[in-house]
Amino acid sequence: MTRTPYLPPTMPLPAVTEDTRPFWEACRRRELVVQRCTRCASFRHPPAPLCWRCRSFAHEWVAVSGRGRVFTHAVVHRAPLPALEAAVPFTVVVVALDDAPGVRIVSNLVDAGPGELRVDLPVEVVFEEMSPEVTVPRFRVRRA
Amino acid sequence: MRDAAAIVGIAQSEYTKWGGLTRCTEYQLALETIVKAVEDAGLSVDDVDGFASFSNDRNEAAFVATDLGVPELRYAGMTWIVGGGGACAAVAEAAMAIATGMASCVVVYRSIAMGQFQRFGRALAGDVAGGRPMDAALGFALPFGLVNATVGMALLVRRHMHLYGTTREQLGHVAVTFRRHANRNPAAVMHARPMTLADHAAARPIVEPFGLLDCCLETDGADALVLVAPERARDCRRRPVYVMAAAEGSGPRFGCGAWAMHYMPEEDYATGNTARLAATLYRTAGIGPGDVDCAQLYDHYTGMVLLQLEDLGFCKRGEGGPFAASGALAWPDGALPTNTAGGSLSEAYIHGLNHVVEAVHQLRGTAVSQVPDAEICVVASGSGIPTSALLLRR
Ligand SMILES: [Zn+2]
Numbered sequence: 001m002t003r004t005p006y007l008p009p010t011m012p013l014p015a016v017t018e019d020t021r022p023f024w025e026a027c028r029r030r031e032l033v034v035q036r037c038t039r040c041a042s043f044r045h046p047p048a049p050l051c052w053r054c055r056s057f058a059h060e061w062v063a064v065s066g067r068g069r070v071f072t073h074a075v076v077h078r079a080p081l082p083a084l085e086a087a088v089p090f091t092v093v094v095v096a097l098d099d100a101p102g103v104r105i106v107s108n109l110v111d112a113g114p115g116e117l118r119v120d121l122p123v124e125v126v127f128e129e130m131s132p133e134v135t136v137p138r139f140r141v142r143r144a
Numbered sequence: 145m146r147d148a149a150a151i152v153g154i155a156q157s158e159y160t161k162w163g164g165l166t167r168c169t170e171y172q173l174a175l176e177t178i179v180k181a182v183e184d185a186g187l188s189v190d191d192v193d194g195f196a197s198f199s200n201d202r203n204e205a206a207f208v209a210t211d212l213g214v215p216e217l218r219y220a221g222m223t224w225i226v227g228g229g230g231a232c233a234a235v236a237e238a239a240m241a242i243a244t245g246m247a248s249c250v251v252v253y254r255s256i257a258m259g260q261f262q263r264f265g266r267a268l269a270g271d272v273a274g275g276r277p278m279d280a281a282l283g284f285a286l287p288f289g290l291v292n293a294t295v296g297m298a299l300l301v302r303r304h305m306h307l308y309g310t311t312r313e314q315l316g317h318v319a320v321t322f323r324r325h326a327n328r329n330p331a332a333v334m335h336a337r338p339m340t341l342a343d344h345a346a347a348r349p350i351v352e353p354f355g356l357l358d359c360c361l362e363t364d365g366a367d368a369l370v371l372v373a374p375e376r377a378r379d380c381r382r383r384p385v386y387v388m389a390a391a392e393g394s395g396p397r398f399g400c401g402a403w404a405m406h407y408m409p410e411e412d413y414a415t416g417n418t419a420r421l422a423a424t425l426y427r428t429a430g431i432g433p434g435d436v437d438c439a440q441l442y443d444h445y446t447g448m449v450l451l452q453l454e455d456l457g458f459c460k461r462g463e464g465g466p467f468a469a470s471g472a473l474a475w476p477d478g479a480l481p482t483n484t485a486g487g488s489l490s491e492a493y494i495h496g497l498n499h500v501v502e503a504v505h506q507l508r509g510t511a512v513s514q515v516p517d518a519e520i521c522v523v524a525s526g527s528g529i530p531t532s533a534l535l536l537r538r
Contacts, residue, residue, distance in 0.1 A: 007289055014283025015272040045407065046284045052397070072306065072406075072413075074298035075352040080267035080291050092289050094299055094406045106406055107288050119306040136287050 005128045006110045006138055007090065010083040013134045019047045022061045027135040030127045033061045034100045043100040066125030067142060068095040071104055073117050095123055095139055111140045146428050149239035149250075150377035150384035151536070153185025153370030154504050159333050159492035163259030165364035173366040174203040174255035175211060181251065181368035186381030192370075194219035194247030196238040198230025199495060203255055219247035225392055226400050227265070227293075228442060228526030231496035232534045236390035238371045248372065254497040255366035263362055264495070265403075267291040278400055285404045293444060294359060296403035297528050298351040301447030304414040305353060307462060310450065312353060314465030316344035318446040319357045319489055321473045326486025328475075329512045333363050334490040358446040360488035367497040369504070385507045385536050388520065389428035391421035392532035401529025416448055416527030418455035425522070425535045426457070433457035436535075437518040438506050439473075439480055440499035442526045443487040449473075452527045453482075475513040484513045496525045500534070507538040 016024050023046075026033040034043050037051035038058045050057045071094040079085045091109045109123060122142040129135045155177045158165075165173060182189055189212050195205035196219075205220035219241040223233040231254070238250035258264060268291050272283045290296060304310050323339040326332035339357065347355035377384035395412045399405035406413075426432055433456060441452045450464025458480055459467040467473075473482040485491045485502040492498055503521040505511040511518075524533040 007287070011289070012269060012282075012286035012291070013271045014287055015275075015279045016283075017275055017280050020280050020283060046281055048280075072299045072303035074295055074302060075349070076289055076295060077349040077351065080289070080295070081269050083269070084289065087289075090289060092295055092299065104406055106285050106290050119303070130287065134287075138288075 005130065006108050007087050008083050009130050011130065013130060016133070019049060023047055024134060026061070026063070027127060027137055030135070031063050032066045032125050032137055033063050034097070034103055035059050036062045043103045045103045045105060062100070064097055064099045066137070067099070068097040068123055068139070070094070070109065070117070070119055070121040070123060071096040072119060073109070075117070091117060093139060105137065108138045109140070110138050116141065145239060145243055146389060147374055147386045148243035149371045150374050150386045151369050151371055151504050152377050152380040152382055152384055153181040153187065154501050155180035155184055155368050156331065156498065156501055157366040159331055159363055159365040161333055162263065162362040162364060165257040165259060170255050170257035170260050171203050173257065174208065174253055177255065177366040177368040178208065178212065178251050178253050181370050184382065185370045187249065187370065189213065190215055191249045192251055193217060194238065194241050194250035196221040196234040196241070196250055196252045197254055198223045198225065198234045199227050201254065202261065203253070208253070219250060223392065223532070225530050225532055227529060228444060228495050229401070229529045229531035230525060231500060231532070232390065232523055232525045233392040233532035235369065235371070235387065235500055235534055236392055236532060239387045239390060242371060242373050250371045251368055252371065252497070253366070253368040254495050256493070256495060257364040258362055259364060265293050278404070281399055281404055290404065293403040294351045294354060296401070297445045297448055298354050299406060300402050300414055300451065300528050301445065302353055304447065304451060307414055308465065310447070310465040312345065313341065314450070314469045315353070315358055315446040316341045317468045318443070318449045318473065319344050321468070322443060322483045322487045323490045325475055325484050325513055326490030329485045329491060332486040332491040333361055334486060353447070354445055360444045361490070361493045363492040365492045365494050367494045367501050369500060383508050383538060385504045385538055388535040388537040389425045390532070390534050391424035393421060394530035395420055398530055403529065414451065416452035416455045417529065417531055418452050418524055418527055418533060421531065421533045422456045425533055429535045431520065431535070436480070436520050436522050438484060438515045438521050439482040440487070440503045440521060440523045441482055442496050442499065442524055443483055443489045444526060446489065448527045449482070452524050455527070456522060456524065475515065481513070481515050484511055484515065499523050503536050507536055
């Protein structure tokens, strides 16, 4: 079942730093962006000052489709925070993005039915506003 | 650094469930246990000139040295290896201090009274603020409920299950085997509490694929060890246990580890981040996994034991589950008796330092569940994060 929001707005919110600001600002526009090195063209996430492959500091932000596949998953039954008491059980997924090779994003799958959650499940991004400043990317099952 | 130092003294406090330590402070428990370990070695506190601990130990060495009346503090180390990854690193850094002449007698210690402070590894609740590298990383974890190690390690183990067919029942064999060891160990918190595979299967889910009995204990207790140079060790009261080899570090892209980061290379993902350390250990010692008589592995979660067994070469990649289910980890008849005092799952959660103490017992010949004629024991600290490991020999 889809809940809105999937996790409560009292969840910890991210720090928006110089390195991460373009990512979070893009989420507010409902766009998923990934850092790409302009020297060797490799993608990286989470955002970092330099390319861990070629050590260039030069980079650009590239919008991606938001489509991916579940790389691994967990289902949280015991609320690890008081804020989550009403949200359990919920999923945590690591999603490998289709069009940013090597990039994985930690998120949630908001609508997996019973028995549907599995590795390699095709998913696509959805956005949830957590505060006026912060919108986060979550994922739903990609259905034909 | 082969045989750079020897462990000549050990001590363990009483172990209780979380909140059970009420007779004294966590800090006093650290001091008592250090004094007992020095006495065990047949040395005096006046001989001690160094300390090493890990995971931002609250009981800081400068105060420990002051209150013990240490005449001269020459080395105080706190490894950067995060959390439970640091127990073996603290021993390694004590050995380094001795090998380089920075100090001559170093105490490694850890005291945790979770009832007096917050529970260790408690979920991170606040908004992420600040400009540390870790803050940026946490911003991509905490808003999604990846707020503690249980979620992080569940993700690694789920991937392992997908790749290799590892089962919940195989995880159960780890839990039940270590519980049987604890049932023989009067000091273990779970000494009087038997466990069956059916108990494991029926336990309430915490974070799938982990149920309650896949997760380590939360306890109060303290351990300490005393290290000196090998030539001095021969004059101590106990049979020396030599630090045959030591390693600490990480593979690429682990950051602070899977409790917050999931960006390591795909081939490293469903591992314990201990394989590179294992290569260093075996190369330094000039031995292989087949020469190891018993193992003390970091068991924060049952499934992570399987990954670390594979990292250390005791079975092939992906075969940790069948290896555990074969009875290999069981004392006395298994191929590799492991966590012979019960480990963090069933003895106590002293952040993996109790694993080093149990290894010393095995090599002295004083373990409750003694592996006959044990000569070499491997000890590994927290997996799935930057970590550390030791080969100890008698
Ligand atoms: Zn590059």
